Amino acid sequence: MSDGEARRAVLRAAFDAAVKAAHPSACLPPHLPPAPERGRILVLAAGKAAASMTAAAEAFYLDRCGVPPDRLAGLAVTRIGYGQPTRVVEVVEAGHPVPDQSGVDATRRTLALAQAAGPDDLVLALISGGGSANWIAPAGALTLAEKQAVTRALLRSGASIGEINTLRKRLSLIKGGRLARLAAPARLLTLAISDVPHDDPSTIASGPTVPDPTTMAQARAVAAKYGLDLPPAARALLDDDANETPKPGDPVFRNAEFRIVARPAQSVEAAAETARAAGYEPLSLGADLEGEAREVAFAHAAEAVRLKREGRKAALISGGELTVTIRGTGRGGPNQEYALALAVALKGEPGVAALAGDTDGTDGGAGKPDDPAGAVVDETTLARARSIGLDAAASLDDNDSTAFFERLGDLLVPGPTRTNVNDIRVILVG
Numbered sequence: 001m002s003d004g005e006a007r008r009a010v011l012r013a014a015f016d017a018a019v020k021a022a023h024p025s026a027c028l029p030p031h032l033p034p035a036p037e038r039g040r041i042l043v044l045a046a047g048k049a050a051a052s053m054t055a056a057a058e059a060f061y062l063d064r065c066g067v068p069p070d071r072l073a074g075l076a077v078t079r080i081g082y083g084q085p086t087r088v089v090e091v092v093e094a095g096h097p098v099p100d101q102s103g104v105d106a107t108r109r110t111l112a113l114a115q116a117a118g119p120d121d122l123v124l125a126l127i128s129g130g131g132s133a134n135w136i137a138p139a140g141a142l143t144l145a146e147k148q149a150v151t152r153a154l155l156r157s158g159a160s161i162g163e164i165n166t167l168r169k170r171l172s173l174i175k176g177g178r179l180a181r182l183a184a185p186a187r188l189l190t191l192a193i194s195d196v197p198h199d200d201p202s203t204i205a206s207g208p209t210v211p212d213p214t215t216m217a218q219a220r221a222v223a224a225k226y227g228l229d230l231p232p233a234a235r236a237l238l239d240d241d242a243n244e245t246p247k248p249g250d251p252v253f254r255n256a257e258f259r260i261v262a263r264p265a266q267s268v269e270a271a272a273e274t275a276r277a278a279g280y281e282p283l284s285l286g287a288d289l290e291g292e293a294r295e296v297a298f299a300h301a302a303e304a305v306r307l308k309r310e311g312r313k314a315a316l317i318s319g320g321e322l323t324v325t326i327r328g329t330g331r332g333g334p335n336q337e338y339a340l341a342l343a344v345a346l347k348g349e350p351g352v353a354a355l356a357g358d359t360d361g362t363d364g365g366a367g368k369p370d371d372p373a374g375a376v377v378d379e380t381t382l383a384r385a386r387s388i389g390l391d392a393a394a395s396l397d398d399n400d401s402t403a404f405f406e407r408l409g410d411l412l413v414p415g416p417t418r419t420n421v422n423d424i425r426v427i428l429v430g
Helices: 004-019 050-062 102-115 145-157 159-172 178-183 216-225 234-238 264-277 291-308 334-346 381-387 392-397 403-406
Strands: 041-044 070-081 092-093 122-127 187-193 256-262 282-287 314-318 352-358 374-377 423-429
Touching: 004 216, 004 264, 004 352, 004 423, 041 050, 050 070, 050 092, 050 122, 070 102, 092 102, 092 381, 102 178, 145 159, 145 234, 159 216, 159 334, 159 374, 178 352, 216 234, 264 282, 264 314, 264 381, 264 423, 291 314, 291 352, 291 423, 334 352, 334 374, 334 381, 334 392, 334 423, 374 392, 381 392, 381 403
Parallel strands: 041 070, 041 122, 070 092, 122 187, 187 256, 282 314
Antiparallel strands: 314 423, 352 374, 352 423
């Protein structure tokens, strides 16, 4: 195996370790509570890990605890391609990142299940990244088509996930604590896999079961900041103070509890351990990075070159969720754009290789399960690109990272991982 092949093997092993650390089969069971003495266990799940979280919960209650199947009910909504077999709880696949009618129909059923929960029932909300798109219930007179248009505009704007969710909460019947309002007074336990910087419960899947600290004024400010052309029905919801979300201290949360079962920092550490075992000094740049993908890449490239000049053998590892302000006409996602910008900035620096990938298995794209998760770059990237007529800088200007790495055969395509703790970026130096 050549040095280049060895580095690529370490990069992929680090990515796989990060994903494994956040998979529900490992991280969920220790947090599941005993079955209630009376009543049902009502599983309401949403997000890219919804099916795998549901399967883990079923195994725990049906096999380990011996709960009769007729005491288990619920519905899980996950991204298309992210379903898996379950025994009792139905799994519905729906659109992501742009919501679809399947998501609307399943969310209406979810709301009805929550509202029917009795005081003896345990409502087990299993939440993961992607839940904002999967649990879709337009409020007021807003139509699905209008909600889709708003979602597309937000995704193209460069807004952070916190800003996006601040606005989405005002356009929904389930987000921003509204699911908890419906489930009360039943006991509500939310177990979440965090896919957001700083693990803010109110941002994960737009916080359907927790108090919402954001305000209507902040939502209007997001729309103004990014110049969003909102439909009249959305404007009406933002202008109606009676449409505000439940806040901290609201009695609807009196019987509600929230726990995070997996977070980005755990996956960053798993990647670091893999790099350390391969002989690299792991250096964490943080698990909660935000910002424009190309700008972060330029900064990381400079740090990698500095370490190389010092003769260090190190692994720069980071997590978080970067954004892309789309100005071109190409295809891509934050991880692929980061990788392309990194290659441009490194200028073929010998002995440096990197991987950037989304732990959910897809990075932007068309919402298909076989979309790439990210890409790999090394000292040969630019030379190989030039040899087939590719201009890395021009591709970056056109936001066309997918086509660039596709031509090179350097896309990261793991398929659906059925978990999601945001991005993992690893740069090997030396």
